[in-house]
Amino acid sequence: MNPSTRREALQRLAAIMPAPTTELEYASVFQLLIAVILSAQATDVSVNAATRKLYPVAGTPEAILALGVDGLIPYIQTIGLYRSKAKNVIETCRLILEQHGGEVPRDRDALQALPGVGRKTANVVLNTAFGEPTIAVDTHVFRVGNRTGLGKGKTPLAVELALLKNIPAEFKVDAHHWLILHGRYTCQARKPRCYDCVIADLCDYRHKTPPPGESPAVKAAQRKPKPTPLV
Numbered sequence: 001m002n003p004s005t006r007r008e009a010l011q012r013l014a015a016i017m018p019a020p021t022t023e024l025e026y027a028s029v030f031q032l033l034i035a036v037i038l039s040a041q042a043t044d045v046s047v048n049a050a051t052r053k054l055y056p057v058a059g060t061p062e063a064i065l066a067l068g069v070d071g072l073i074p075y076i077q078t079i080g081l082y083r084s085k086a087k088n089v090i091e092t093c094r095l096i097l098e099q100h101g102g103e104v105p106r107d108r109d110a111l112q113a114l115p116g117v118g119r120k121t122a123n124v125v126l127n128t129a130f131g132e133p134t135i136a137v138d139t140h141v142f143r144v145g146n147r148t149g150l151g152k153g154k155t156p157l158a159v160e161l162a163l164l165k166n167i168p169a170e171f172k173v174d175a176h177h178w179l180i181l182h183g184r185y186t187c188q189a190r191k192p193r194c195y196d197c198v199i200a201d202l203c204d205y206r207h208k209t210p211p212p213g214e215s216p217a218v219k220a221a222q223r224k225p226k227p228t229p230l231v
Helices: 003-016 029-038 044-054 061-076 082-099 108-112 119-128 139-148 156-166 169-185 216-223
Strands: none
Touching: 003 169, 029 044, 029 061, 029 082, 029 119, 044 061, 061 082, 108 119, 119 156, 119 169, 139 156, 139 169, 156 169
């Protein structure tokens, strides 16, 4: 992709997703932070199923801290790595109360100092909760960035920096969500839906998939002569 095709691609994504946001469910910045911590190596669907039970009972740092690790585990044990995540969440709640007055900090270094919060999680919170022009690179963004040519790199950080360099300023706040949703539902890992992709003609991906029924194997099968019926 060159600068003009990148802009065109982003304009098309904006047209079909004019108000993109995370699919995690939350009612406060704190709840968003906890949901993102829980979402590591887990699906948003599984996290939402757990937090729908957790947040009505304990939706603040004080309430979750009061549960303790053993009290928190029953709510999140359907999520992968739940034991280590429970420890991280409890310690994060303690630090938010002791060091930040009960508020989630709007600072990358302070966020990344919290247990279970890496660069990706910090970027999600800064972008989604505070409207910062950050780009969190998960597996979807990494794949879409490299396939399309919007931002190529061999590591998540390299892709993040490439995207920040290549994406015009007016698109940066929403780009994180566009790329995640595009990767989740269209530019999928094993079977990308190039035939349903609004930017297929612009992207660099060389192995575009044909519409169902138009693959070479299907066409070859359709060309085979039908057997002559026995009389």
